[in-house]
Amino acid sequence: MEFRAQIEQLLNDFLAEREDLFLIDIKFSATDHIRVILDGDEGVTLQDCLDASRAIEFNMDRDEHDFSLEVMSAGLSEPLNSLRQYRKNIGRSLELILNDGSEVEGELEKVEDDHITLVLKYRKPKDIGKGKVDVVEEKDFLYSDIKKALVAVKF
Incomplete structure (x- = not known):
């Protein structure tokens, strides 16, 4: 052999x-x-x-x-590359770099065969008046759109 x-x-x-x-x-x-x-x-x-x-x-x-x-x-600096890795990190914060170069950070909520779902939390300007409002939304990302996924380390 x-x-x-x-x-x-x-x-x-x-x-x-x-x-x-x-x-x-x-x-x-x-x-x-x-x-x-x-x-x-x-x-x-x-x-x-x-x-x-x-x-x-x-x-x-x-x-x-x-x-x-x-x-x-696999250390924290290693990107996630299998469904099993994504599944074991449900509930953790992920940093995604997408194929278009944009970056997204959110809590991994769901792992499916073709995509993941992140809960995104951010602030955006109010539709009317001054100030900002807190926004919480779920967003799906296809694996084919993800260039790199890392577990975000918070101290």
Whole structure:
């Protein structure tokens, strides 16, 4: 079996046993450095990363093929790229960058197969008179219109 296919199979076997975890990305460099990014329905612990690393490393022969392996959790700086990631972040604030370059921030309320729904809160000028009014609205965004989606971190 080819080296990459072996690594992918070992990782898939591990993830089949740990249904709470899922693969975000796997990258192979030209120098056989493997970078695995995992996420989980309840987050990813250091132990989860160690277990995934061991599932691969303990089943590969380094004399046959030398490689380095890095297993990590998807951090806050990683954009959301799967329905499962969106679902686990319902109730959190998201920052969206849309394909037209505009940016939107709101609370993730619903996740569907083709779109998400955000609750947007903002102030707009009154229709009559001076001042502003608070506005709360739900707005749908198609995945195809989203260039990048990040969990907004509030301090």
